[in-house]
Amino acid sequence: MSGSRPPCLLALETSCDETAASVVTTAGEVLSSEVASQIEIHRAYGGVVPEVASRNHIQVMRLVCEQAMQSAGVALPEITAFAATSGPGLVSSLLIGSTMAKALALAGKKPFLAINHLEGHLLSPFMTKPGEATGDTAAPIPPHLALIVSGGHTMLMNVRGVGQYDLVGRTRDDAAGEAFDKVAKMLGLPYPGGPEIDRRARHGRRDAYEFPRSMMEAGNYEFSFSGLKTAVLYLLPKIDLTDEGTMNDVCASFQEAVIEVLVKKTVNAARQHGQRIIGVSGGVSCNHRLRERFTERCAKAGIELRLTPPTYSTDNAAMIGFAAVHRHLTGYQSPLEIDVDPNLSLVG
Template identity: 45%
Template sequence: MEDKLILSIESSCDETAAAVVKNGREVLSNIIATQIETHKVYGGVVPEVASRIHIEVIDKVVKEALEKAGVSLKDIDAIGVTYGPGLVGALLVGLQYGKGLAYSSKKPLVGVNHIEGHISANYIEHKDLKPPFVSLVVSGGHTFIVYVKDYGEYEVIGQTRDDAAGEAYDKVARAIGLGYPGGPKIDKLAKEGNEDAIKFPRANFHDDSLDFSFSGLKSSVLNYLNQCKMKDIEINKADVAASFQKAVIDVLTQNVLKTCKEKGVNKIAIAGGVASNSSLRKTLIDVAGKEGIKVLFPSPVLCTDNAAMIGSAAYFNLMKGKVSPFNLNAKPNLKL
């Protein structure tokens, strides 16, 4: 089969990214311009600021992706671009730029769901991975358990009913004075703490749902911190971090293993920013291993928002004839 090159663009939050991906699995370039240092001052992403920076750097990032891959626009077979979910202003920058490129170069436009991109990062990391498998998508804005039936075919088994896991990490990190982004900082501090020191709640629903809820856990941590301050009790931040993290990971692990058993699947592919979390990886590998279930995860650069994962998803959509019209609009609340 003839090789297919996808030029892909991702701008759903605070990373401006472009990549060139060959046949959905080989990354020829993956350029990411991050805004973390800019937003750190505010303790989180400011949407208007993010959009403005995307506009300033996107042209440079796309050109760099093509140059690093050693190709020109005429060598590209399709333009893949994230159109949701995410911050609407940020999404529009990448989408409009991608539309312009596709229209002017007469290339097919392939709109990609950001969540689908995260799942597809595993196709890049694990060249022999094929559906069906179960994917656990955990990031700052998303927490999903997805049954991947085939390329581009998904069944959402469970999702958060309130805060995403990564969002809870950021809020707890801020409350104990660790700053932004919270995920890596809590993961690091938790290594010094006792995960059984504080009993934080685990939300389980009585309707046999495999959904998640992290708002109660977050509130419980904040209440614990406030009570300590009121009673003038010294707070052991490492114990708080470790106990909070264990509560999150217990529920994620329990629900994803239940899904594997229900679907008769022996592969879990983790995806999203929180997939880099060392404790989540270790716990899942240990617990799933006892059940004969293999756990796969992408390298850290493919866990965060990047365009290579969008290029992979776009390739498999293109192969199924899924191309997008030029009136495609950004959808901040796009469902998988």
């Protein structure tokens, strides 16, 4: 290991169907990020099968860890702490990464850190870019208004610092990513549906169909996408989806309805809470139109926008390692007896 390089942590992520490992320095620099995807395996089922996911985690976990350390140029004895996602997620999947990290920590007599998957997403817009790290410690996370938008979660958080999170609003039914996948399934599009809708929407008319924007009254920061999903369902018997133009129009109109709600509520919440920075993370933040609309609205509002790079927007261990670094620097350490929690909350 280079004498000038800060200490390193090894982080593991197995909350769902991605087996991931990453080496991150205490300066917040990602030295490696390896992800073994199971998308092709689960596509045949139209969604993630927990038992299949956990079995595949077991098969590739060691190899992914070895690849992460090899890519980073770090040997196992050089790792100063081990971290793993402890929730939320599929319990059978969480156990694989958590158990592996605990075993490595125990064998090496090193600290273990149980990390909230949502905290990984939450902090990921501030991940250090290659070459930006200075010194041995990561730069502090600035106060900001955060939107986490993924397949399982849609929530607004007022962030005062690491571990200081106040819930501003969350979905009352489907998460935005879940709504994308369910509507895609209605339309006969392949799993995962979000990227396919995004692709088709670029060729469609955003105003072709008037879909509802729910709970848009001033001061309401909750989300609901079930009515929008139902509106699409009621439209289907009236249109011809075999026509590519019609399909593209439905995708564009549906996508615009979701994004308008997400952007407007987030910007309004930032103003109300006096935040001049917005952070957007989660798998849905890869959506091209979402990134475009946030860029436009934040520029107009004079708000700094921090978007997680697409590489780190979907499930990965680099974001877990980055969150672990910030926790580690505060002296945080988890007991080896700590259990995974499929319903782990980010607040309270």
